[in-house]
Amino acid sequence: ATRSRAPLFLPHAEGRALPLVAITRAQGLMFCHRVPEFPLDKDSELFASVAARVADARALSLPELHDLFSVLTSIRRDIHAHPEPGFEEARTHATLRRLLTSFAHVPDAAIRTVAKTGLVVDITGAAEPRGDAHKVRTVAIRADMDALRMTEKNLALPYRSTHQGVAHLCGHDGHMASLIGLAVLVQRRAAQLPSDVVVRLLFQPAEEGPGGALPMIAEGCMAGVDEVYGYHNWPSVPLGHMWVTEGPMMGHPAEFTIKIKGRGGHGSQPQVAVDPVLVSAHVIIALQSIVSRSVHPREQAVVSVTTVHGGEVANVIPDELTLTGTTRDLNAEVYAVIEARMRTIVASICEAFGASAEFSIRPSYAVVENHAEQAAAVRALGARLLGEERVSKGDLPILGAEDFSYFLHEAPGAFFLLGGKEAAVQGLAAYGNGQAAERSNCMCHNTAFDFNDNIIPFAVCFWVRLLEERLALRLYTEEELPMGYGAEPPQPGGAGADGSGPVRATGARGDVQHKKARKS
Known part of the structure; x- marks a missing residue:
């Protein structure tokens, strides 16, 4: 002990x-x-x-x-x-x-x-x-x-x-x-x-x-x-x-912003509005098809929409809504596919609903x-x-x-x-x-x-x-800096929180129990 x-x-x-x-x-x-x-x-x-x-x-x-x-x-x-x-x-x-x-x-x-x-x-x-x-x-x-x-x-x-x-x-x-x-x-x-x-x-x-x-x-x-x-x-x-x-x-990350512009109106009269909330829902779902349908299965990639901002009150369809998120990939070819598909999806869905969009993407670290x-x-x-x-x-x-x-x-x-x-x-x-x-x-x-x-x-x-x-040099001997030092944590149930109690330890890479203990 x-x-x-x-x-x-x-x-x-x-x-x-x-x-x-x-x-x-x-x-x-x-x-x-x-x-x-x-x-x-x-x-x-x-x-x-x-x-x-x-x-x-x-x-x-x-x-x-x-x-x-x-x-x-x-x-x-x-x-x-x-x-x-x-x-x-x-x-x-x-x-x-x-x-x-x-x-x-x-x-x-x-x-x-x-x-x-x-x-x-x-x-x-x-x-x-x-x-x-x-x-x-x-x-x-x-x-x-x-x-x-x-x-x-x-x-x-x-x-x-x-x-x-x-x-x-x-x-x-x-x-x-x-x-x-x-x-x-x-x-x-x-x-x-x-x-x-x-x-x-x-x-x-x-x-x-x-x-x-x-x-x-x-x-x-x-x-x-x-x-x-x-x-x-x-x-x-x-x-x-x-x-x-x-x-x-x-990976290589990029951050994107999609501003979807519709035509606002009263929530009870959607037929006279162009609802950017509905458009954004279709955009979000369609973006998830990029990795599963446009990127080769052997590649790793992610497209994540992480924020949705729009609207002020419950009974009003807003004029516009903004989506932001991130993409991840491991090579330039995959990133090029992701960016091209994102631009096509956003533009085509907005056109289909009579809305418009501003799309920007900013690549980050290599x-x-x-x-x-x-x-x-x-x-x-x-x-x-x-x-x-x-x-x-x-x-x-x-x-x-x-x-x-x-x-x-x-x-x-x-x-x-x-x-x-x-x-x-x-x-x-x-x-x-x-x-x-x-x-x-x-x-x-x-x-x-x-x-x-x-x-x-x-x-x-x-x-x-x-x-x-x-x-190609030696600074410390194995006696000074033991090989594997710090490779093993203390065993649960060892010394108490105040440092007292029995001590049981295993070797740096083994399961041999040691009876001897030292204190600094």
């Missing part, structure tokens, strides 16, 4: 305080994680302690690693409580910059602002250069920064959004925390990096729209990059599982298309760390959209999904989050979504090992 240290507390912007002591597992052993006080400054005992220890290039101890992930959990929750929409991430930008310099010890000169609120961070080496011995010398890793213009419904969550109408409901807070963790571990070993090797961290604004990747690229964030990678949490995939594929991985070599590298490393049975193509490609696609136009790379689904709220996610014992596992963009903190340890360790493989 093991007991936690006395819990520290995280003050929330609304004055509430929450104890945060968490448990996770590494290499078959259970460890206690402490979470520090907020705000994240020198007055926080654990934050200051970890910040001082991570600057030490000597061997990394497991207790240090556990404390690091506790701090990253607090960082994630601080960002979650203060969400900001695209190109308005001022506090997020300042927080990240401060963490990079004061916590990860990255030199200020290595950090530059791009695309208004984005950050490009170059961690460079000090060891002897390798010359032309290895083709990959600069690897970029990206995390998105922005929140959604939505209202969070996690009313019991102590670190819920403090900004009305804006919320981190897609997990970008967790993606940023993972990249801060990578910055800590890479900067700690910067002296071992060859001087002609660069690890570039890309903190990108406005992924949710209007798009921050292209402005960052225009300002040179991909100059000299040999490979680029990114991940997204995916709540419907089990924790400790990965989905990755070569080729198309996420298809996320992974490069074969880099996707294979992600898949192989994931299988080694998680087990072959936990890494698959899954349901890919999916028709969600990501402007990570534009980074892949500039350099070969891969984008992949890490699962966050669990039956119970446990581990790093279990302490001070105000949730019930059962995890909702609702999808991104749901008003009750919250990033699963148990993803962070594996994500950070995966990034370190991927960099080592692609740059």
